[in-house]
Amino acid sequence: MLPHDNDQAKIRQIVGIIRRSTAKVVVAFSPSAYLLPLTEEIALQNLTERQWIASEAWATSSVFHTRQLLPFLGGALGIAIRRGDIPGLQDFLLSLRPDFDPGNNMVSMFWEEMFSCKFKADSPDKVCTGQESLEGTESAYSDVSALRHSYNVYKAVYALAHALHDLLGCKPGTGPFPGHSCVELHTLQPWQLVPYLQRVNFTTSFGDQVSFDKNGDALAIYDVMNWQRAADGTIKTVTVGVFDESSPPGQKLLLEEENIFWNFESHNPPHSICSEPCPPGTRRAIRKGEPVCCFDCLPCADGEISNQTDSRECYRCPVDFWSNQLRDHCVPKEIEFLSFQEPLGISLTTISVLGACICAVTLSVFARHRNTPVVKANNSELSFLLLLSLTLCFLCSLLFIGQPQRWTCQLRHAAFGISFALSISCILVKTIVVVMAFRAARPGGNAMKWFGVQQQRGTVLAFTVIQAVICVVWLTTASPMPSKNTRSQKAKIIYECAVGSIAGFSALLGYIGLLAAVSFLLAFLARNLPDNFNEAKFITFSMLIFCAVWIAFVPAYVSSPGKYSDAVEVFAILASSFGLLGAIFAPKCFIILLHPEKNTKKALMGRESAKK
Structure with a gap:
């Protein structure tokens, strides 16, 4: 609000506000008398680079048209009442004579002023005749432009x-x-x-069209004025456009932009804005205590977008979509699972197939040398069954690779559980056989007759069937199913197999752990048997590897994100399978293939005799 009493402190405060503002355009609604002190203070403080917008009250006021105010008010834009020509008015004014109406003192006074004469005959000045011509004279009276x-x-x-x-x-x-x-x-x-x-x-x-609206108001029509430099260095007003309310929409305001004078160094329209428009991918945040045109552009959060300029809020993407890097549109989430095509999947697949091939080669070696003492002394039937089960263990790891399907989710844990239950059952029975054989070798020992071949087969079958029953109950009550995990990683959809029942999964692992613990305990107790019965030592070592792998598996599995949890489980399967294969069969293959001279009954029995 401009002061009406020429309060200089208030005027300086207003100028300070204009100077500090980021706005380059100043709109002033004020009579000339109130605005003049403000413009003088602006000139005193040398406040330039501002675009002034004038109201009708001072848009054509000549009081501002001075050389001193040109650097500060030059280029101002304003509106003025429509200028027009009145047909015949100028001819009428130029034809006026004082003798037309002797009683019209106004015309006589104007005449005396215009021609520097007097109508009184006794005046010492030049006497007016009344026949002087107004044509060719320049005055506000005759100017109808x-x-x-x-x-x-x-x-x-x-x-x-x-x-x-x-x-x-x-x-x-x-x-x-x-x-x-x-x-x-x-x-x-x-x-x-x-x-x-x-x-x-x-x-x-x-x-110009003249008509009235429903309220009786004349349709507005204004000239748009621009303050430009005159030839003498002052300010002149030039019409650069018109606003006509009677014109069609989109044509109400017409500007001759090429004729507008912009009082800036660039001679271009001012860029007056507090804050730049917020681009897509951001939202507007109004600054407290500042005008609504002043705001900050805050980036949309992950998973949210804005696809319009100056968006007031960001919108969350659908569940299966995520925001792109620019946060301006949603893109399908990346799908993640342990694939056969990626390096990790290829490596695990190669190791799995390699392990199965080693089992097959070992099986063929044992089959070829099945009648040799080394093979026969270690229960060849259980060895063949153990090699077969280890082959299945290696191959079942392939079910954990690739996009989860319903059948792979249901089969992977069942195959894994039954294969390992069969393997550990064979090892447990082998351990029992070793202990029984040693006891039978003692004088008066007849332990083997209570644990013959049929009992061994039945024990392996019974232990394996128990695991099969656990798997059947698990699959029929709460079967593992493929699921989309969108919680672990917000930008990805992790395809995984939901276990369905934690209790079922725990029972499967727990049963394998129980068999392994019993096998380890028996083998550990039988570790001091004579050398020719050192099978117990190999079993003890294999069980140590097996238990260490699966104890480390639990925390690694829980803490591994996404596809890496499947990779951890595959690694545990492969590591424990290689541990069993290497600890139990590597020493035997070493003798069979590299030292056949030791693969004799005499050599095996000789170690015991030498020890005695």
């Missing part, structure tokens, strides 16, 4: 004339009153002229 208020008076008079013409020419049935009646001239009241005024619609000789 910038008629604004007069032009509006002219339009008002013509509007009234059109209304009176319609009133006088009204015919019954076409009038504006009830029943389309006309007014009676001998009883005419002033208010009865209003309906005719509301129906006025004509175009002046200058091309």
Whole structure:
């Protein structure tokens, strides 16, 4: 609010606000008298590079058109009442003479001032004749090039004339009153002229349309003025456009932009904005205590987007989608699972197939040398069954690789559990056989007759069937199923097999752990048997490896994200399988293939005799 009392402290405060503001455009609604002290203070403080927008009250005021204010107010834009030509007015003014109306003192006074003469005959000055010509003179009186208020008076008079013409020419049935009646001239009241005024619609000789809206207001029409440098260094106002409310939409404001003077170093329109528009991928955050045009652009959070400029909020992507790097549109989430095509999957697949091939080669070696003492001394039937089960252990790890399907989810843990139960059952029975064989070798020992071949087969079958029952119960009550995990990693969909029942999975692992613990305990107790019965030592070592791998598996599995949990389980299967294969069969293959001279009954029995 501009002070009305020329308060300099208040004026300096306003100038300080303008200086500190990031806005480059200043809109001033004020009479000239209140605005002039402010412009003088602006000149005093040398505040330039501002675009002024003038209201009608001072847009054409000549009080500002000075050389001193040109650097500060030059380029200002404002609106002014429409200027127009009044046909015949200039000819009428130039034809006026004082003798037309001897009693019109205003014309006589103007005449004396214009021609520096007096009408009094006794005056020492030049005597006016009244025949002097106004043509060729320059004065505000004869200048009709910038008629604004007069032009509006002219339009008002013509509007009234059109209304009176319609009133006088009204015919019954076409009038504006009830029943389309006309007014009676001998009883005419002033208010009865209003309906005719509301129906006025004509175009002046200058091309302006004159009409009124439903409220009785004339349709607005204004000239757009631009303050430019005059030849003498002052300010002149130039019409650079027009606002016409009667024009069609989109054409109401017409500007001659090439003719506008911009008082900036760049000579271009000012870039007046507190904050740049927020690009897509961000949202607007209004700054407290500042205008609404001042805001910060905050990036959308992960999983949210904005795809419009100056968006007020970010929108969350659907469940299966995620925001792109620019946060301006949603893209399908990356699908993750342990694939056969990726390096990790290829490596695990290669190791799995390699392990199965080693088992097959070992099996063929044992089959070829099945009648040798080394093979026969270690229960060849159980060895063949153990090699077969280890082959299945290696191959079942392939079910954990590739996109989870319903059948692979159901088969992977069942195959893994039954294969390892069969393997550990064979090792457990081999351990029992070793202990029984040693006891049978003692004088009077007959332990082997209670644990013969049939009992061995039955024990392996029984231990394996128990695991099979656990798997059947698990699969029928809460079967593992493929699922989309969107919680572990927000930007990815992890395809995994949900175990269905933690209790079922725990029972499967727990049973294998129980068999391994019993095997380890028996083998550990039998570790001091004579050398020719050193099978117990190999079993002890294999069980140590097996238990170490699966004890380490639990925390590694729980802490591994996404596909790496499957990779950890595959690694545990392969590591424990290689541990069993290497600890139990590597020493035997070493003797069979590299030291066949030791693969004799005499050599095996000789170690015991030498020890004695």
